[in-house]
Amino acid sequence: MLRELKTFLAVVRHGTFARAGAQIGLTQSAVSAQIQRLEDELGFALFDRTGRSASLNAAGKRTVEVAQELLGVYARLATQGAVSENAGLLRVGAIASVQSSLLVGAIQQFRAALPGWRIRVSPGVSLNLLAQVDSGEFDLAVIIKPPFALPRELKWHLLVSEPFVLLVPRKLAKESWRVLLAREPLIRYDRNSFGGRLVDRFLKRMRINVNDVVELDELQGIVGLVAAGVGVAILPQAATLHIPSGVREITFGNDTFYREVGIVERAAADKQGAANNFVAYLRAMGASGKA
Template identity: 65%
Template sequence: MLNELKTFIAVSQYGTFSGAGARIGLTQSAVSAQMQRLEDELGFALFDRTGRSATLNDAGRETLALAEEMMTLYARLSERGAVAAESGMVRIGAIASAQVSFLADALARFRDDRSGWRIRVVPGVSLSLLAQVDSGELDLAVIIKPPFALPAELEWRTLATEPFVLLAPKALARKQPSWRELLRSAPFIRYDRASFGGRLVERFLRRARLNVQDAIELDELQGIVELVARGVGVALIPDTVGLGKWPATVTALELGDATFHREIGLVLRPQHSRQAVASALADCIGTAAGA
């Protein structure tokens, strides 16, 4: 709740969600989301919302006094000199394929250098993790690059670019080696269209004017691989190190000149209280991903 209280105090100082966000490095939507969470947790409204302004109501003014007192006490707890700079909690979000590949090596490297810091890894899909970094709930996240511009307050660092392949049962690929014909004729196991990776697949199919026979749709890449291995159908998925070796019963067909890619990277918020340690962890992740 500390992040929400800090934002609440900023809103009371600057009068609008956008004004507070500009001062503390959050978007207006992120400020709004934090204030909604705070009101939900407290069980009462804090503002008289009129137009673009956010005026404190009676309950909000009482809460502000307590919030300022709490933040003062918290600041005293944080005044530990060098010790404070060498310990604490850093929160990182990560998509599944990152967690089972380079992230483990990155966390080990980070712990070697900064053993006083605890790490919480939060799983999720890219869109959810991006929102949590934007709102300040996470310090950084490993996600698929979104198909839209990031808020100006966020920083993007590319880690890897992964080509998509057509994964097919070997027996089926031997009968029909053309990836285009396999997509047209075989049951299609679709990468969830609500995910950033799934949107890339949908865009590719439209661009290539390929009509597929949808059978199953899911977000978990390993689950898609297992379904193909059992002969359920074919799938377009990224050739990512997180999946390891393909099962013996499947084959990966390259798309040639039609190949498209997903970009894996880090999103972080440069201006926050754990900027130094988040940047150090980001550097460890970059090194591990490059290796």
């Protein structure tokens, strides 16, 4: 039933069976089948279905909190063998762009200070990682700051602010960024991501109509497409990005905007010390500029 409960929460989180399936790697029919099995097991419907749409009913709304609690309790079982605060499992979520930078140094320091603790790092996009911290599946996550207020139960710690720049083939480096965005094909940072939403807001604020040709969330892949001459792209200056010699960065001057990367946490009581230590190491890495 745990798998079905996770799928149920994904549907609640993303709004439809189709969008939930796209985020967790299932077809819409597979999501529907899992929800049906869960409803059969529970003995009541979770959604009111009308045609192709489904909306959470009263019983479903009551089930959300219980499902989050059950998954959180299950996730904590891995630490039950620990008899003291000197041992356990710390569950960390992280966006791809920090896993080979500040996360490395933080893990190194954490392991030296608390060798009895294990760390499980799980990848993901910021929206999903935020929800997994909120549901208790992760103790903390390194994500892009959401464009909305966090629940009161969650804490936010800023690590780094990364300015966005326009990446262009070297031959276009001397032209105006406004002209290039209006004229050249745009390789767009995925609008489903928090970073991509920042780019979308910037373009709307600047009132620039662009010609999207590709949209993806893999930053280094976007750099590769710019290098191949497919188009231009607006990306943050992330420390892990490799910018080849054939690509140039154009700044936005007074119109520069930033991607804020930080930690969101909701530490369980039995992990408070370990989680706090890991957060401190991450913040030290961010302050040292090793992001």
